[in-house]
Amino acid sequence: MWNPTRTWTAIVALTILTMIAVPAEARYSAVVHQAQSQLAAQGHDPGVLDGFMGPNTRRAIVSYQTQEGLSPTGELDNATLESLSIGVSVDLARNVEDWQAVPTQAEIDELKEPINSPSNPYADYRPRAPGAKLGLPGKSILAAMNLSADTYGGRPPNHPKHTQQGLKALIGCLRTTHFPDHWSDITIHYYCQMSLPRRCFTNALAGKSTGGRRLARPVAYDGCSNGRLADAGDFRFVTTTQPEIFQYLMFAQTHAFDHEQEQAIINAFYGVEDPTNRNECTAKRPQRTEDPSNGTHCLVDKEMNRKLVGRSR
Structure with a gap:
């Protein structure tokens, strides 16, 4: 029988089993x-x-x-x-703020222009590219994550809003074997907090609802928000409560956001007070597939187990 408490605390051990050691x-x-x-x-x-x-x-x-x-x-x-x-500050978790306002649709659209590859609008590795070191509307993102987690149960055991289904969906999303190595930390943690309502989007990206044709993120979003794709009904939660935040985080690039801001929001969401404390980090914050397994995944300057980007053309 699936035990959510045991699953939550065993994430690091699972990572060790799946990690390929590299220099x-x-x-x-x-x-x-x-x-x-x-x-x-x-x-x-x-x-x-x-x-x-x-x-x-x-x-x-x-x-x-x-x-x-x-x-x-x-x-x-x-x-x-x-x-x-x-x-490489470690104390920003207690000082999350809106480092920029929630972006407008016009500002979000600037992130979609392909540069390095016509098939990938998120592979622009030029210095000062539109999607490089962007500021984050931190408080707004944190509020959106909390709303999603409370609505769909993506909370740890003993939390009043915890459900087994919600937590299982969250952990399964973070521990995916598909390796979303083109996603920044804030993108995947935000996305996985909506593991249930974002199924339309996920299936479109993977080609599961489109006859095997994998849709680009903007196309998948449009299809789900307009009701043309499977499970679009559930996706209304996203499009009616946090559309600009969702698009801003999902349409940007792996290296898009200010990394201190990213980690501050994620750590604040999971209640990590001291990112340098490896035991606290391990106990409170679940790992993504690419995270290190030594309890440093709450830090800004962690070294990932797997390459996240670099397909510059």
């Missing part, structure tokens, strides 16, 4: 990705903006450090991160 330098880092974007924008070529600390990125860091009068270590040390205006 640290072969792991994706959101901080490295953000640094690459900043370095490239300032004329220091790190190669593909993919979140990997490879030789090209190290050379770009040394070039930048030399230019700025910093010690040329080739590492993203504290002085270099500060110079690049990249933070």
Whole structure:
């Protein structure tokens, strides 16, 4: 018999069983990705903006450090991160705010233009691309996640709004074997809190309701919101309560959002007060498939087990 309490606390152990060990330098880092974007924008070529600390990125860091009068270590040390205006704060969970207003439809539409691949509107790895280091309407997203979780039961055991179906759907979504490695952290945690009402959207992306044809995110959203696709009725919850937030998070890119803001919202949602406490992180915050299994998945500068992006063309 399925035990939700046991499932919630055993997520890390499951990750260990499924994780393929790779060298640290072969792991994706959101901080490295953000640094690459900043370095490239300032004329220091790190190669593909993919979140990997490879030789090209190290050379770009040394070039930048030399230019700025910093010690040329080739590492993203504290002085270099500060110079690049990249933070790795761990205390933002208690200070979630609307770092930007909920975007307008016109602003959301700017994220849809394909650059690197005509078939993928979310693969724009240019420095300062429309979907790079965007601010988040943090309080609004947190409120939307809470509403979804309370409505559909995606809460841990002993929470008054917990249901076995809702929690099982949440964990199954985060632990998907489909590896949504083109999704940022905030995207997948927000999305998985709507594991039940967003089935129309999910099935359209996977081709399950479209005869095997996988729809792009904007096309899937339009089909579900207009009632043309299967399970569109359930999707009305999304389109009537949080359409702009859903589109903003789902239509952007893996590297789109400010990573400190992302982790602040996610940690606040799960009640993580100290992201550096590995035991608290493990106990309170469920892991996505790509998360590290050592209890550091609440941190901004965690190293992911699996490459999230990098298919630049």
